[in-house]
Amino acid sequence: MNNDYGAIVIGAGNGGLMAAATLAKKGVRTLLIDKHNIPGGSASSIHRGRFEFEPSLHELAAVGEAENPSYVRQMFDELGADVEWCIEHKELYHLYVPEEGIDFALSSDPKKLCMDLEKEAPGSAGPMMKMLQLAGEAARAFAYMGMKDYDPNKLDELFPHAKTLAGHTIKEVLDEIGMPERAQRIVSQYWCYLGATTTEMDALTYFRMFGGYLMFGAGMPKLRSHELSLALEKVVRDNGGEVWYNTPAEKILVKDGKAYGVRIGGKDYLCDNVVSNVYPDYAYSYLIDKEEVPERAVKLTNARELALNLFTVYLGMNKTGEELGFKSYSNFILNSTDSDFLVKQASDNRENVPAVIINCLNNVIPDCTPEGTSFLFLTGFFFGNGWDSIKPEEHQKEKERVAEAMIRRCEEALHMEIMPYIEEIEIASPVTFARFLGSPQGTPYGYRMNKWDNYIQRIVDKRLDEKMIKGLDFVGAATHGGDGYSPTYLGGYETAIEIVEAQKEKGEIQR
Numbered sequence: 001m002n003n004d005y006g007a008i009v010i011g012a013g014n015g016g017l018m019a020a021a022t023l024a025k026k027g028v029r030t031l032l033i034d035k036h037n038i039p040g041g042s043a044s045s046i047h048r049g050r051f052e053f054e055p056s057l058h059e060l061a062a063v064g065e066a067e068n069p070s071y072v073r074q075m076f077d078e079l080g081a082d083v084e085w086c087i088e089h090k091e092l093y094h095l096y097v098p099e100e101g102i103d104f105a106l107s108s109d110p111k112k113l114c115m116d117l118e119k120e121a122p123g124s125a126g127p128m129m130k131m132l133q134l135a136g137e138a139a140r141a142f143a144y145m146g147m148k149d150y151d152p153n154k155l156d157e158l159f160p161h162a163k164t165l166a167g168h169t170i171k172e173v174l175d176e177i178g179m180p181e182r183a184q185r186i187v188s189q190y191w192c193y194l195g196a197t198t199t200e201m202d203a204l205t206y207f208r209m210f211g212g213y214l215m216f217g218a219g220m221p222k223l224r225s226h227e228l229s230l231a232l233e234k235v236v237r238d239n240g241g242e243v244w245y246n247t248p249a250e251k252i253l254v255k256d257g258k259a260y261g262v263r264i265g266g267k268d269y270l271c272d273n274v275v276s277n278v279y280p281d282y283a284y285s286y287l288i289d290k291e292e293v294p295e296r297a298v299k300l301t302n303a304r305e306l307a308l309n310l311f312t313v314y315l316g317m318n319k320t321g322e323e324l325g326f327k328s329y330s331n332f333i334l335n336s337t338d339s340d341f342l343v344k345q346a347s348d349n350r351e352n353v354p355a356v357i358i359n360c361l362n363n364v365i366p367d368c369t370p371e372g373t374s375f376l377f378l379t380g381f382f383f384g385n386g387w388d389s390i391k392p393e394e395h396q397k398e399k400e401r402v403a404e405a406m407i408r409r410c411e412e413a414l415h416m417e418i419m420p421y422i423e424e425i426e427i428a429s430p431v432t433f434a435r436f437l438g439s440p441q442g443t444p445y446g447y448r449m450n451k452w453d454n455y456i457q458r459i460v461d462k463r464l465d466e467k468m469i470k471g472l473d474f475v476g477a478a479t480h481g482g483d484g485y486s487p488t489y490l491g492g493y494e495t496a497i498e499i500v501e502a503q504k505e506k507g508e509i510q511r
Ligand SMILES: Cc1cc2nc3c(=O)[nH]c(=O)nc-3n(C[C@H](O)[C@H](O)[C@H](O)COP(=O)(O)OP(=O)(O)OC[C@H]3O[C@@H](n4cnc5c(N)ncnc54)[C@H](O)[C@@H]3O)c2cc1C
Pocket: 010, 011, 012, 013, 014, 015, 016, 033, 034, 035, 036, 039, 040, 041, 042, 043, 055, 056, 057, 058, 059, 060, 061, 247, 248, 249, 250, 277, 278, 310, 312, 379, 433, 436, 437, 438, 439, 444, 445, 475, 476, 477, 478, 482, 483, 484, 485, 486, 488
């Protein structure tokens, strides 16, 4: 064991942080590096005036209460990563589609949800019950597939509908269970959290998200997502790991199909395993010698489409959420409930923001801002290349134009005034995210899920897709679990455990 490290983790986003914390905790000599001066990637915080804004997290799935924990809380507890969690159990989301006369809150109480939906779309209570059963099964199946002792041969027996859900779109499954069209459109709007429409997204991925939020609520750390990142960073350091910021990886060293180190600041650091939280596109194009990049890796990354990218507006308000008129935490304001139409409108241009999600964080964490104030977080999405052509000198003005349109849209749909009470504002476009995260097109969502590239398919191909170079693993949104906090944490944890097991077998770690 003459190497400098057991593992070098490149990138301290969720996947990298969780991998590094787990590796260090389990006895692997770990170095974690990030090109930025703070950890977290998307999971961070922004200070403006007397406010601390949340930059990315609307809601974290799979946390659960202390007495009914799901896998995210369990992983943090196991590592000793201290987080004060707040959980929202009241509603899934409140949907506003003025053009279709929809103003509907999806209750987190299953019985109430069925009754409310029946009133809104007669004939939907029975299919909704069926959807809730399937959603519960999907959430449990997803957690099972992420476990160390996952046995694909037992999947059908334990979760008889999992493969069928994975092989069909949301729309196909909702049609099959007889959900009326209007009700389908109301219950399928989480699709924008996942980045693929109801006619392309597999139902397993969607249903597990729906079921997860219903069973375990929506988790938020008390002190913004930066609290999560700092808690994991502390686990790395407390267990003898090193964390270096302002440290971009210059090269992943690969020879004869095996990764053996990372070049940092012109110096080669040798290790047994490299874990990359950097997108495969970037790693294969810029960090690895061309002759060492497997042909299959190039084909796969080229075949995959990038998921959506986001535009955000963060507002520190000099009025409380209640004074402004917010009833719900997550408000989805859409031009239409047709997801294909929305994606078309938001593709390869930056004119339209056909969907805005507005969250009032004080509805979950009342004291997250000073007394008498509140924090609003607006998110819109774009697909494709609409922001590629923008000139640097146009960027600020364009950001302001889009932000104003989004704020006005919220004011109109929610019948409230926002503009006059803004004390602090920050805006991030896909260009901002691209610069900050280093992800292609600025997407924080990895690759778009669809029928040929869904979760089960990715699990089956995981060894082939993500382990094309020995000793090199990828973690983060651009891997098999896709985007989001819970999948990226789970992927980082699983990857670390596999490395630990392999190192134990070689006798390189004792505990
Ligand atoms: C506005 C917004 C809202 C979101 N809402 C939610 C939500 O409500 N719920 C949810 O579950 N998910 C949400 N997400 C998605 C979630 O934040 C991401 O999927 C997740 O954080 C991605 O984590 P990651 O592991 O891929 O790392 P990333 O966050 O992509 O971080 C990658 C890290 O790698 C570093 N890096 C890059 N290149 C190099 C290099 N060469 N050398 C060293 N370091 C490098 C970067 O600096 C960065 O720190 C949201 C995202 C955004 C942006």
